[in-house]
Amino acid sequence: MANRIILNETSYHGQGAILSITEEAKLRGFKKAFVCSDPDLIKFNVTKKVTDLLDKEGLEYEIYSDIKANPTIENVQSGVAAFKKSGADYIIAIGGGSSMDTSKAIGIIITNPEFEDVRSLEGLSPTKNPCVPIFAVPTTAGTAAEVTINYVITDVEKKRKFVCVDPHDIPVVAFVDPDMMSSMPKGLTASTGMDALTHAIEGYTTKSANIITDMFNLKAIELIAKSLRGAVENTAEGREGMAIGQYLTGMGFSNCGLGIVHSMAHGLGALYDTPHGVANAIILPTVMEYNADAVGEKLRDVAKAMGVEGTENMSEAEYKKAAVDAVKKLSEDVGIPKDLKEIVKPEDVDFLSQSAMDDACRPGNPRDPKFEDIKELFLSLM
Ligand SMILES: NC(=O)c1ccc[n+]([C@@H]2O[C@H](COP(=O)([O-])OP(=O)(O)OC[C@H]3O[C@@H](n4cnc5c(N)ncnc54)[C@H](O)[C@@H]3O)[C@@H](O)[C@H]2O)c1
Ligand SMILES: [Fe+2]
DSSP: OOOOOOOEEEEESSGGGGGGHHHHHHHOOOOOOEEOOOOOHHHTTTHHHHHHHHHHTTTTEEOOOOOOOOSBHHHHHHHHHHHHTTTEEEEEEEEEEEHHHHHHHHHHHHHHHTTTGGGGGGGEOOOOOOOOOOEEEEESSSOTTTTTTEHHHHHHHTTTTEEHHHHHHGGSSEEEOOOGGGTOOOOHHHHHHHHHHHHHHHHHHHHTHHHHHHHHHHHHHHHHHHHHHHTTTOOOOHHHHHHHHHHHHHHHHHHHOOOHHHHHHHHHHHHHHHHHHHHHHHHHHHHHHHHHHTTTTTHHHHHHHTTTTTGGOOOOOHHHHHHHHHHHHHHTTTOOOOSSTTTOGGGGGGHHHHHHSSSSTTTSSOOOOHHHHHHOOOOEEE
């Protein structure tokens, strides 16, 4: 089967990338921006780094900030109403996955109003029209939502997060500027960075992985393993490495899908508001062990990319263990909890396991899990 690859039309990388926002807006003839950014980013003047540039060039904009982490259907619907009133003709998404995903859903519903219930966008969304043009400015080095064709929304009523996959939502321009990420505190840098590592490892080992996505994901593992500790210490080198590393895997996993680390993590986000990266980081090594026999030699590559030496001469058992141990060590070094004891309530395990079975990322997992397998995986972490 042929492989489909979808990437941004344009992207800017490195310090000062945001300086090109105003020029791009003018070139494209945009008149007014609908700036989507969450309340904390506004409070800590992260959003201002971009709106100051718009002010300087006299470019019109309006801010929408009714966005919470693990954004909800309501956040999207009130955003759609605000966009309609605004008279804006493009969106500037400034934030982590939550702001960018909310922007994607708003942009999609504006041009495809038959999906205004939001829920009907779950899975492969059958939309007809490209969304409102989005300029995406990530402020975390994690989700890479600026280059993916996915977004994730929380259904509070049904206590679940759902993934929407739609080439029509991809931002037209991404401005990936490590300076937008430097205000992240240590814990957030660590968890969002581990989300990126999860994308790279799940993407590299997923059923639909191919030579093109492998290239992005493997290089991303190497960069993230090399850069995350430095980024947590806020070094310029660490921030640069993470900004590009998370983007590389974004180009990879967006085109090949993920696996059950994400399926299991989505339930924790919906039920307990667990930060997405924390949930992934805790679950990742356990699922790597579960999948090990189905991915074979690929774990040798993962171990090598994680910086393990002598992988060429290792036995199968050795390189599998080396890959998992390297991930555990990185996770521990950046302060991620070891298990789900403080997060998951035993009475929720059945619900969480079923949610993971129903999740859009589950079919891509290299091993086909049964409900009982996922339940076992949860229980082993408690
Ligand atoms: N679209 C995709 O392909 C994709 C992939 C993975 C995850 N996701 C989704 O993205 C969401 C998670 O996004 P996230 O991990 O980027 O975090 P987030 O957007 O939820 O932000 C978390 C918190 O960090 C703060 N923050 C963000 N950047 C900051 C900065 N530079 N300085 C200080 N504080 C900052 C925010 O204000 C917020 O309070 C989840 O809903 C997840 O399911 C989407
Ligand atoms: Fe993720």
